Amino acid sequence: MTTHEAAADPAHTATGPLVEAPADAVPGEVVLRLTDVVKTFPGVRALDGVQLEVRAGEVHCLLGQNGAGKSTLIKVLAGVHRPDSGQVEWRGQPAEFANPQAAMRAGIATIYQELDLVEDLSVAENAFLGHEPRRAGFVRRGQMARRTRQILGRLGHGEIPPGRMVRALPAAGKQIVSMARALSHEARLIIMDEPSAVLAHDEVGNLFRIIRELTAQGIAVIYISHRMEEIREIGDRVTVLKDGRTTAANLPARDTPTRDLVARMTGRTIEYVFPDRPADSGTGAELLRVDGLTRSGEFADVSLGVRAGEIVGIAGLVGSGRSELLETIYGARRAHAGTIRMGGHALRPGSVGAAVRAGMGMAPEERKSQALLLGEPIYRNVTLATFGRYARLGFTDAGRERAEADRIADSLELRPRDVRRPVRTLSGGNQQKVVVGRWLLGDTRLLLLDEPTRGVDVGARAELYQVIRELAARGVGVLLVSSEVPEVLGLADRVLVMREGRMVREAPAGELDENTVLDLVMAGSLMEGAPA
């Protein structure tokens, strides 16, 4: 127990060790080793040769941009996905986890970003979900509650009643329950996916204290965060992922310069091809004017303008309020304060219909759940916002709709070309073309694009960029949100950087470089407090 005492935080008041140290845990021993792990999904190579080495008792940080493959990697370790090739070695033995239960039994516990708790079960029931202590088929509720209380106490949260419904807990409390679940198994490796994203500053302090306790017991922690200062504070070693590959392994977390880490995250293996910017972009009349737009808890006091023929890009992390901002401008969410004007006229707040009539169109972040009728034919998806215009006296004109969709399909080089095919048979990139193409019909003057190239392969990306630029050349204003900084810098004429619900920088794209923007979007420290 000497390691435990050495690492104990003075604030720690619970008695006894946090968890029973696995009897055979040897600090410093390699518990997990990944070699050349590959995982592909149709249309995308999510993991393309990942190396990872995690030692008992260390906090191993995973760093990478959105889309680098972190989530997929976690799911491989948690038994959700099985790798296509490569070795996973767990405690010296080759391992393949057939399902999440198998991974848990082996001692790998995962705390997901979206906490996977059952809201309407109690704290204790969630902590022991799937492995409830039982006798003769009956759950031993007393024992379960007692053991939960014990674990919660050791986590420094003895005040959470084991019988309380999880629904009634605040975000930080839910995270503690997730952690309690991990400890209810005898976990040797705990994976935490952006655990601090939902926490306030003092709660992060508590989280770090718990992590130190765990590692002192020889438990390994894989810690994922976008916040550099957290990695400095809690991390031991860092592995960097980029485009599904390990670009740097086992860097010292405390002394590696931020510049180096950022360079490893961004060092392009694939060059995106962006269309040339015309010289006269940004000289058109102002189309969209947003002033002091606020939605509490999401973003505050955002002002921006988009001119005809101009592409404005918003750079920001997931959770920075960028998607919420876009949806609010579009009327899909109602602003708490501020005004939105299209061509000088104020829009009726909270009305998508009004926004569309004013000439807005949006390609939302989640193509499949927010934009497409997957079982319906392509042409009906293309005309989803305009079929009423082709109708006469309420009767739809399928021939006209197909003709219009055909025109769009030609101009976007949709493949396969048959517009009567169900849209679900298309690849991600072609589905995105359908969503964008929807707004090329009718008279869209302002296009809002939320992550237009997510899940789109490299070839289709270049085509989409070309389409977007051509639209702008025709006088359409484009407001683009992307978590891929190079995309924003390469495509947009003007860049807005958003962090924690606020605009922190506005500049012509030519005046910014990737590292500057990344520093800006990631500089957000918890010390600055939660977004207003």
Added chain:
Amino acid sequence: MSDSTPTATPDRPEALPPQSSPVDPAVAGAVGKGPAHGSGGTGQLSWWRGDGGEGTRRNLGLIGVLVVLILIGIATRPDLYGDSSWVWNNILTILKLASVVGVVTVGMTFVIIGGGIDLSVGAIVALAGVWCTTLATQSYGAGGMIFTALVVGMCVGLVNGLLVSYGKLVPFIATLAMMVAARGLAAQISGKQTQVSDNAAINGIASTSLLGIPLLVYILAAVVAAGWVLLNRTTFGRRTVAVGGNPEAARLAGINVRRHTVLLYALSGLCCGIAAIMLTAQATSAQAAMANLYELDAIAAAIIGGTLLSGGRGTIVGSLLGVIIFSTITNLFAINGLSTEAQNMVKGGIIVAAVLVQQFQFRSFTQFLGRNRLTTG
């Protein structure tokens, strides 16, 4: 159109990007059967893979079930089926039996495709029937009675729709409450008495035949035809499919999802009003307990007909076939002198079988989606 593409290649698979090749087994199975699909070229889809293809395949299956039921009838009662005039009359009997529930099912199909459910249809039929046969209403004559039934049905449906879309009640709960309340109101209005209809014109609806076919069957045909046009050829139908298939996508495309939901329930109520007149005419009376469990018959018929309970997919023809299959079963048991108890058990079995088949197809579809889900970073 796509036919004009001069470079149409005969082998379609090559035109597909590799990731789009997995096709759900339902379609893949049909590929083998289609005789003339190979020469379609890049731009062509065979009819069964186009817009209505899947629904058409499903409806052919239902017609197959119908044929089997008739064959069972022939096998069990060859004496009756030997008489061609009996066969014709029996067909009319089955259609007449199907007419009232059929009209209700058309409205129900719209509601279900639009992502909802309407448990109150039986109660609305009863309320509309009772309301249009009060002495006061009957004094306005046949026109007044019909007007009353339609307006009452539509208004109750409107309330359902408002509760669901603006009150944000789950459709199941809102219409369950309406089911209880509307029957209660019907009992209150009628004083729990059977109200006899003295109007010869109304009663004549059930007894009149044109060209040897009962008027009730014409009404069913008219409602089904109108429903088919509404669903397949109008913006209303397109919105219904969009709202039920992906409400968020519909909303973000500028469709007023709430208003459309209200209209769907009002349409269902209107169908109930029509059914109330038909049922009142058949019984020459109305009472609060009439149209009992019609909601279950209508839902079952729609489900058997291939309407997806989660919305976004369904056909009017399928629902009609579902209703006809049910009344054919009833008829089959009647001509064999079997009890209604046994009949209900068979009906239950058929519902389960239909849903199992549908689930199988649905599951293969979701598996397809699962395989294609892009889980990056």
